[in-house]
Amino acid sequence: xxxxxxxxxxxxxxxxxxxxxxxxxxxxxxxxxxxxxxxxxxxxxxxxxxxxxxxxxxxxxxxxxxxxxxxxxxxxxxxxxxxxxxxxxxxxxxxxxxxxxxxxxxxxxxxxxxxxxxxxxxxxxxxxxxxxxxxxxxxxxxxxxxxxxxxxxxxxxxxxxxxxxxxxxxxxxxxxxxxxxxxxxxxxxxxxxxxxxxxx
Numbered sequence: 001x002x003x004x005x006x007x008x009x010x011x012x013x014x015x016x017x018x019x020x021x022x023x024x025x026x027x028x029x030x031x032x033x034x035x036x037x038x039x040x041x042x043x044x045x046x047x048x049x050x051x052x053x054x055x056x057x058x059x060x061x062x063x064x065x066x067x068x069x070x071x072x073x074x075x076x077x078x079x080x081x082x083x084x085x086x087x088x089x090x091x092x093x094x095x096x097x098x099x100x101x102x103x104x105x106x107x108x109x110x111x112x113x114x115x116x117x118x119x120x121x122x123x124x125x126x127x128x129x130x131x132x133x134x135x136x137x138x139x140x141x142x143x144x145x146x147x148x149x150x151x152x153x154x155x156x157x158x159x160x161x162x163x164x165x166x167x168x169x170x171x172x173x174x175x176x177x178x179x180x181x182x183x184x185x186x187x188x189x190x191x192x193x194x195x196x197x198x199x200x
Contacts, residue, residue, distance in 0.1 A: 004032075004034070005032070006036060007028055007033050007035050008036045009036075009037065010039040011025075012039075012121070014117075041065070041067075041071055044070065044071060044074055045074045045075055047074075049077050049078060050078070050079070050083075051080065052075075052078045052079050053080055053083055053084065054079075054083060055076075055079060056085075056086045057086075059088060059089065059090065061087065061089060062090060062124060062125060062127065063121060063122065063123060064124065065120075065124055068135075072135065072138075076139050079188045082187050082189075083187065083188045084185070084187055085141060085184070085186050086183060086184065087132065087135065088182070088183045088184075089127045089182055089184075090108075090152060090181060090182075091127075091129070091148070091179055091180055091181060091182045092125075092126035092127060093128045093177065094152075094177075094178060094180045095172060095178040095179075096152075096153065096161065096180065098178075108122065108123050109122035128177060128182070129148075129176055129177045129182055132146055132182060133184075136186050141184075141186030141187060141189075142186060142187050142189050143185075144186040145185045145186070146176050146184055146185075147183045147185065148173050148175070148177070148180075149173065149179055149180070150165055150168070150169045150172055150179050150180045151180060153169070154169075
């Protein structure tokens, strides 16, 4: 499609280690994707300033055990003026959770994932729409939009939720804060200079 694409991941999730591993990387490399293996929270990112047209991160920052602020500022510095930033996250207060948690069955991860594994790779903190607006303000984004989608509903373990989604999806999208998945979409302002600074 004419894109130069870069995939950044530390490849330490159980799925990458047990299932995908080098196969995952080889498939991407076959299609011309540059692979950068690093922990962006611990090591940061290392791209030249104003060189990227778009940065996307989907279902990632909610797993980070330290603040995403430093890495996001580094990525903003790498974006070209008017470059696009898209952050996709599961919504911590979606419609389903507002019902299921008071009824006592809203856990995201399994006990063994947290307790038995040496390193927990599950969700540390899922943002909501207001959290994404906070991030947008901190990064100085313009043309900010928060949109909602319901991918988790379509992939639910519950058959009744999966059957309900085709009917509920469009109405839920009218109120993004009710959706299972949220997306922050914004642009770097022209002439915006973002300097990444280490957290205290």
